[in-house]
Amino acid sequence: MAKRSRAKYRGTIDSITVPPAAAAPSFSAVVLEHSAAGNADAAQAEVPPGPSSRRKPSGQRIRLIWIGQRQIAGISAGTDLEFEGMVSLVDGIPTIYNPRYEINCRQERT
Known part of the structure; x- marks a missing residue:
């Protein structure tokens, strides 16, 4: 992954963090990340939407x-989403500020 690059990903939220009320509002x-080919080498590949394109996590966080924002409706641990934005390394972790995102619904099994 380049130090600063625009990318589109798909993944599952592992955890969320909300800072204390006295701190500046932010939501993390x-x-x-789910890769298109099932490995970390394909981390920047675009994945088409839909239940058939569901992938196992590649391990990249x-x-x-x-x-x-102190909270985002629909964003919680376990939520699948597609997101995009400018990726930068912050404290050694790929980070996107104010990403565009789309929550992917899960089909219920009948």
Whole structure:
């Protein structure tokens, strides 16, 4: 992954972090990225939407940070989403600030 590059990913939220009320508002989520080919070498590949394109996590963790937000509706641990933005390394972790995102719904089994 380049030091600063624009990329589109798909993954599952592993954890979220909300700072204390006295701190500046922000909302952070750590996502386990799903790769198109099932390995970390394909980390920047675009993955088409839909249940048939669901992949296992490649192990790469990406941090998403929304500045000025204390919570984001629909964003919680276990949520699948597609997201894109400018990726930078912050404290050695790939990070995207204020990403564009789309929550992927899961089909219920009948």
